[in-house]
Every structure is written in structure tokens, then in C-alpha cells.
Amino acid sequence: MVKYSIELKQRVIQDYLSGKGGSxxxxxxxxxxxxxxxRHWIRNYRxxxxxxxxxxxxxxxxxxxxxxxxxxxxxxxLTYEAVARKFEITNFTLLASWVNxxxxxxxxxxxxxxxxxxxxxxxxxSMTQNPNDSQRIKELEQELRYAQxxxxxxxxxxxxxxxxxxxQKSRLIYSLRKTxxxxxxxxxxxxxxxxxxxxxxxxxxxxKDELIEKEMLKIRQEHANAGYRPxxxxxxxxxxxxxxxxxxxxxxxxxxxxxxxWHKSRKYYLYKGKVGxxxxxxxxxxxxxxxxxxxxxxxxxxxxxxxxxxQKKCYLNPYIDLxxxxxxxxxxxxxxxxxxxxxxxxxxxxxxSDCPYRRTFxxxxxxxxxxxxxxxxxxxxxIFQSMSRKGxxxxxxxxxxxxxxxxxxxxxxxxxxxxEELEQVIVIWIRYYNTKRIxxxxxxxxxxxxxxxxxxx
Numbered sequence: 001m002v003k004y005s006i007e008l009k010q011r012v013i014q015d016y017l018s019g020k021g022g023s024x025x026x027x028x029x030x031x032x033x034x035x036x037x038x039r040h041w042i043r044n045y046r047x048x049x050x051x052x053x054x055x056x057x058x059x060x061x062x063x064x065x066x067x068x069x070x071x072x073x074x075x076x077x078l079t080y081e082a083v084a085r086k087f088e089i090t091n092f093t094l095l096a097s098w099v100n101x102x103x104x105x106x107x108x109x110x111x112x113x114x115x116x117x118x119x120x121x122x123x124x125x126s127m128t129q130n131p132n133d134s135q136r137i138k139e140l141e142q143e144l145r146y147a148q149x150x151x152x153x154x155x156x157x158x159x160x161x162x163x164x165x166x167x168q169k170s171r172l173i174y175s176l177r178k179t180x181x182x183x184x185x186x187x188x189x190x191x192x193x194x195x196x197x198x199x200x201x202x203x204x205x206x207x208k209d210e211l212i213e214k215e216m217l218k219i220r221q222e223h224a225n226a227g228y229r230p231x232x233x234x235x236x237x238x239x240x241x242x243x244x245x246x247x248x249x250x251x252x253x254x255x256x257x258x259x260x261x262w263h264k265s266r267k268y269y270l271y272k273g274k275v276g277x278x279x280x281x282x283x284x285x286x287x288x289x290x291x292x293x294x295x296x297x298x299x300x301x302x303x304x305x306x307x308x309x310x311q312k313k314c315y316l317n318p319y320i321d322l323x324x325x326x327x328x329x330x331x332x333x334x335x336x337x338x339x340x341x342x343x344x345x346x347x348x349x350x351x352x353s354d355c356p357y358r359r360t361f362x363x364x365x366x367x368x369x370x371x372x373x374x375x376x377x378x379x380x381x382x383i384f385q386s387m388s389r390k391g392x393x394x395x396x397x398x399x400x401x402x403x404x405x406x407x408x409x410x411x412x413x414x415x416x417x418x419x420e421e422l423e424q425v426i427v428i429w430i431r432y433y434n435t436k437r438i439x440x441x442x443x444x445x446x447x448x449x450x451x452x453x454x455x456x457x
Contacts, residue, residue, distance in 0.1 A: 002033055012038055013045050043081065044090070059090055066108040070098050074178055103179060104145065149180050149188045170199035212240055213254060216247075220256050222436070225409045227258055233444040277375050282386035283362045287322050287398050292451055293352035295322040297362040298344070298369075299399035300336065303407075303426075305416035314419055316426060317341050319348035319361075320402060324454075325439065326447035327402075327430050328352065332423050341368040342377075349381055362386040364396050406433075 012026050016038070020026065023038040032038055069087045072078065073095065080099075084092035101109045156172050157164050173185050173196055186193055207213075212235065219226065219234050226234065228248040235242050251257050289295045298319045305312055317340050318330035329347030333340035352359055361378055363369040365387050378385045388395030410429045416422040434448050442450040 004032065004037075008032075009041050013041060016042055043085070061089065063108060066098050069095055070102050070108055073099055074102075103181065105141075106148075106179070145180065145184060146188050149176070149185055152176055152179070153185070153189055166195055167199050167202075170196050171203070174200060174203075209250060212242060213250060215240060216250060216254060216256060225258050229440065230438055230444075231256075233438060233440075237444075277370055277372075278365055279375075279385040279387045281389055281395060282360055282384055283395070285395060285397070289323050291355065291357060292323045292454065293321055293328070293355040293359065294357055295360050295362065296320065296328070296348055296352060297322060297396060297398050298341075298348070299364060299396055299403070300341070300366060300368070301403045301407075302336070303411060303416075303422055305419060305422045307418055312419070314422060315340060317344045318399075318402070318430070319344055320398060321352070321447075322398060324442060324447040324450045325398070325402070326434055326451060330430060332426060334419055336368075338368050338371055338373070341374065345374065345377065349377070349383070353381075358382055358384060360384040360386050362388070362396065364388045364393075365390055406430075 008030060012030050012032065015021070015026055015029070016023070021029070023035040023042070026032070027035045027038050065087060069083055069089065072086070073080065073083045076083075078086070080092040080095050083089075084095050087095075089095055098108050101107075153172065153176065157169070169189075169191055173182070173189065173191060176185055185191075186196065215235060215238060216231060219231060219238075223230065223234065228244055228251055231251065232242060232244040232247045235247065283295065283297075287295075287297075296319050298317065300315055300317050303314050303316065305314065312334070315333050315336050316330060317333075318327050320326065321328050328351045329344045331340045331344040331347075348361070359381075361383050363386075368374065369385075369387065375385060393400055406426070406429060410425050414425075416425070434446065436446050438444045438446055438449075445453065
């Protein structure tokens with residue numbers, strides 16, 4: 001490394017101040033190695049004045065100043081040179097060495113003692129110095145850094161959760177760069193370098209889907225079990241025309257995917273053999289009709305709840321209009337009684353009395369639907385009775401589908417501690433099903449909306 005005299009430095013600075021030329025011209029004029037060296041002398045002159053024989057030679061810096069300077073660089077956007085001028089550090093490269101030492105060891109370097117070492121000390125150090133030992137020390141220091149990275153990284157990922165996305169991991173690694181080297185972080189975590197830089201470049205991008213995401217979060221509060229297809233239609237109704245595949249991606253990103261799943265449990269059978277009149281199957285799986293209140297189907301299902309640790313059951317008897325899949329009547333009871341079926345039947349007969357054609361009430365061969373009172377009541381209102389074939393649930397698949405949806409969305413995975421609690425949840429869901437739960441086969445309308453739209457047209 002070439003050393004330049006103080007007189008030369010002073011002449012170069014004086015020529016620069018007198019306007020003889022720039023740093024490149026003066027470097028050539030005075031045979032200085034590079035123009036950057038001239039610029040360095042000029043910066044020092046602006047900060048400290050003209051160099052002299054006693055100007056800051058071998059200056060010793062306190063630990064407090066070193067720590068303040070390093071923290072200033074790491075926590076602000078200032079450059080090495082700006083921080084060096086602020087803390088009156090002679091050479092900004094010295095500050096850079098402090099920062100690198102802090103990133104590796106977590107502390108600033110201690111100043112070395114001045115002067116020549118004592119002879120005995122040098123002899124002792126030469127005797128104890130062993131190349132193998134120094135190599136082992138480096139390996140141990142590296143293992144320590146790797147262990148510190150593991151603790152810092154995996155502690156943060158455990159706080160985020162098991163399903164930590166690549167974006168979240170990249171943000172975490174980006175935050176650890178101030179303390180550890182990126183190369184070491186990626187090596188310890190096994191995170192791909194290309195993936196990391198991809199997400200780093202995405203951090204500064206504007207989220208063009210921010211408004212859509214906010215609207216999706218609002219929709220989720222009202223429709224807790226809406227999949228990506230209903231979500232797409234609900235967004236469309238609110239003025240956001242988004243492709244269903246994009247909605248699916250955004251739901252995955254926001255964690256809005258439906259978490260309730262089908263769950264097989266023991267099916268409740270109302271069949272007790274032939275106890276009365278078994279009607280013919282008049283429906284023959286023709287579950288569609290263009291006339292409201294013409295085809296009605298019914299069935300019974302059971303729910304379990306626990307009261308004081310004792311398992312108990314309740315039973316739901318709904319009647320559904322096949323025109324728009326609307327629940328026109330229902331009754332919830334604690335016993336599988338005919339009285340519960342009869343209450344729901346009376347409501348269904350009254351609601352469907354405006355049908356201009358003869359109605360058909362379809363059910364399975366359950367004992368309640370074979371009762372003489374049930375059969376005679378249908379005949380008195382000139383209603384056709386239809387029953388599924390024995391042991392064939394597909395003949396009444398509309399009801400099976402309805403019970404599956406109901407239990408999937410509010411029952412499976414939940415424990416109810418009283419009959420009243422379970423009853424309230426079922427009532428609220430049926431109201432939601434009739435008024436707000438949209439269906440694709442109903443032109444993305446709820447059952448009641450579809451019926452009102454038909455009546456108005």
C-alpha cells in the first residue's frame with residue numbers, strides 16, 4: 001500500500017480548493033494512485049481541516065462510541081461515510097469492520113493494546129499457538145453462529161404456526177439479516193435462495209387485490225362456509241367481477257378455505273317394518289319441478305348433545321319444497337314421536353295450500369309416515385303420498401343432501417351441552433339457509449329469493 005506524505009495531501013487539497021481541476025485530473029497531476037483517494041482526502045478536509053503531522057494518528061475509540069456508531073448504521077439509512085463523519089471516525093472502512101464484527105459475534109471489537117508485546121508474552125503465545133487449535137476455534141465459532149440462527153429462526157416460525165408460507169419465511173429471513181449473514185441463514189434453514197429473492201422483490205409491490213381481499217373478509221363473516229364458487233358470485237353481487245380461480249387463490253392466501261368436512265356417522269333409521277300403509281313411489285327421483293309447493297319431501301334425522309355428561313338426542317323433521325329447496329316447515333323434538341312429525345306436517349299443508357295442482361308429499365317408509373292419521377290427513381287434503389323403496393336412500397337423496405349440509409356446517413366438530421343450545425343453532429342455520437345461502441342451481445340466489453323472483457315475474 002502506497003503511503004503519501006502530508007505535504008502532498010496538502011498540495012492536492014489546495015489545488016482542489018483553488019479550482020485547478022477535479023479529483024481525476026489532480027490524481028494524474030500529482031501521481032496519486034486513484035481519484036477515489038483524492039476524494040477521500042477532500043472529505044477528511046471538510047470534516048477535520050488540513051492534515052498535519054499530528055492529525056488523528058492512531059486514534060483510539062471508546063467501546064461506547066463504537067456501539068453507538070454501529071447501531072446508528074444498522075438502524076438508519078445513513079452510509080458508512082455519513083456515519084463516520086457524524087461520529088468523527090477517521091476512516092469509514094474502520095466502521096465497516098466494526099459492523100461486520102458485530103454481525104458475526106454480536107458485539108463490537110475491543111481495541112488492541114498499544115505498543116510492542118513483552119518478550120515473555122510473545123514466547124508464551126508462540127508456544128501455545130497451534131494451527132489445529134485455531135482451525136478448531138473457527139469451527140466452534142461457526143457452529144455457535146449456526147445454533148444462534150436456528151434458535152432465532154425456528155422460534156419465530158413456531159410463533160407463526162405450523163403452516164408457515166414462503167412469504168412469511170422470507171420476511172423472517174429478511175429481518176434476521178441485520179444480525180447474521182444471509183448465506184449462513186439460508187444454509188441453516190435450507191430455504192432456497194431463488195425463492196427468498198423472489199419474495200424480497202415482491203415486498204415492495206403494491207397489493208392490487210387489497211380491496212377484493214377486504215370484501216372477501218367481510219363476506220366470510222356472514223357466510224362462514226362459502227366455498228370459492230359462492231364467494232365468486234357474492235363478490236360479483238357486490239360489484240367485483242373476479243374469476244373463480246383467482247378467488248380460490250386469494251382464499252388460500254387469506255386462510256379462508258372451508259375447514260368443515262363430510263363426516264360419516266351412524267344414520268338414524270325411522271323404519272320399523274310394515275306398521276301401516278306403504279305408498280307407491282310416485283316421485284321416481286324426479287326431484288325437479290317448475291311449480292312452487294307441488295312436490296314436497298320430508299325425512300327425520302337425529303342429533304346428539306351432552307347434558308351433565310349424559311348423552312342425549314334430539315330429532316329434526318323438516319319439509320322441503322323441491323321447486324327451490326326451501327324448508328317450508330320443521331319441528332325439533334327430544335323424542336322420535338309422531339306428534340313432532342304431525343306438527344311439521346300441518347305447517348307444510350298450510351303453506352302449500354296455494355298450489356293450483358295436486359301436491360305430492362314424498363318420504364321414506366318410516367313408521368311415522370305409515371300411521372293411519374298421517375295417511376288420512378294427506379287424503380283429506382287431496383295430497384298424493386309417495387314413499388321411497390325399502391332400503392334405498394337415493395329415492396330421497398334431496399333430504400340426505402340437506403342433512404349433510406346442515407351437519408357439515410354447524411354440527412360436526414362441535415359439542416352441545418343442552419337441548420336449547422342445539423335447537424337455537426339449528427333454527428338460526430335454517431333461517432340462514434332459506435334467506436342467504438345461495439345455490440348455483442337457483443341462479444346464485446337463496447331459496448326464498450328464487451321463489452320471490454319467480455312470483456314477481
